Amino acid sequence: MEKIIATLAKLDHRLVLLIMLIMLGFLTFEAYFLLLRKPYAEYQKILATQSTLTSALKPSSTQTSEISLLAAQLKQLSAKLNSELRLPVSNDKMTASLISVLDSSATSNGVTLTGVRPLERKPVSAFEEVSFEVSARGSYLPLCKWMLEFENTLGLSAAITEFDIKTASEEKQVSVMLKIALYRPVSATEVSQ
Numbered sequence: 001m002e003k004i005i006a007t008l009a010k011l012d013h014r015l016v017l018l019i020m021l022i023m024l025g026f027l028t029f030e031a032y033f034l035l036l037r038k039p040y041a042e043y044q045k046i047l048a049t050q051s052t053l054t055s056a057l058k059p060s061s062t063q064t065s066e067i068s069l070l071a072a073q074l075k076q077l078s079a080k081l082n083s084e085l086r087l088p089v090s091n092d093k094m095t096a097s098l099i100s101v102l103d104s105s106a107t108s109n110g111v112t113l114t115g116v117r118p119l120e121r122k123p124v125s126a127f128e129e130v131s132f133e134v135s136a137r138g139s140y141l142p143l144c145k146w147m148l149e150f151e152n153t154l155g156l157s158a159a160i161t162e163f164d165i166k167t168a169s170e171e172k173q174v175s176v177m178l179k180i181a182l183y184r185p186v187s188a189t190e191v192s193q
Contacts, residue, residue: 094118098132098154098182105153109146111138119179127183131161134178137168143176150180157183 008016099116106113119131136143143165150158162179 094130094182095132098180101153102134105149106136106138106146109138109149110142111136111146114175124183127185130182130184132180132182134180135176136178137173137175139172140174143174147176147178154180154182159183 095116095118099113102116103113113134113136115133115135117133119133121128121130123129136146138146147160150160159181160178161181162177164177166175167173168175
């Protein structure tokens with residue numbers, strides 16, 4: 001250590017000052033890489049993420065139009081579902097409404113509606129299941145077409161729970177017996193009882 005001090009004492013004091021400044025600059029440079037580089041890189045990463053999220057969260061015109069289109073479709077479906085689920089409350093009105101709808105549908109398809117008989121009502125979850133036994137007669141293909149149109153005729157709140165088809169006594173005629181279940185929502189007061 002004494003040799004280093006003796007060598008430095010022999011040097012010009014300006015040269016020693018220059019060496020000390022170079023060493024101080026080197027230490028500052030080294031401190032930057034060891035201490036500040038990682039936090040600075042993380043800060044830059046946070047800034048990049050923030051700008052990406054900001055641009056992603058701004059709704060574009062296509063997103064806005066898509067949301068409004070989906071909202072309109074939801075309103076239409078909700079209105080359609082509400083109209084389908086509003087069945088007349090009394091058995092007589094519901095039976096008359098069902099007979100009217102099924103008869104007009106059967107007549108337009110060349111099928112003869114031979115009977116509609118209401119069955120018992122029973123609760124199913126938040127709905128009331130109202131069942132009917134429906135019988136009809138006609139040629140095979142018109143009967144099939146008539147049954148395929150049930151979704152349009154009765155709506156999505158109806159289901160065929162039983163199906164029985166037999167040949168009728170008349171030539172090329174078949175007789176069909178269906179059990180149809182209509183579902184209507186039960187009001188909150190009816191559920192609590």
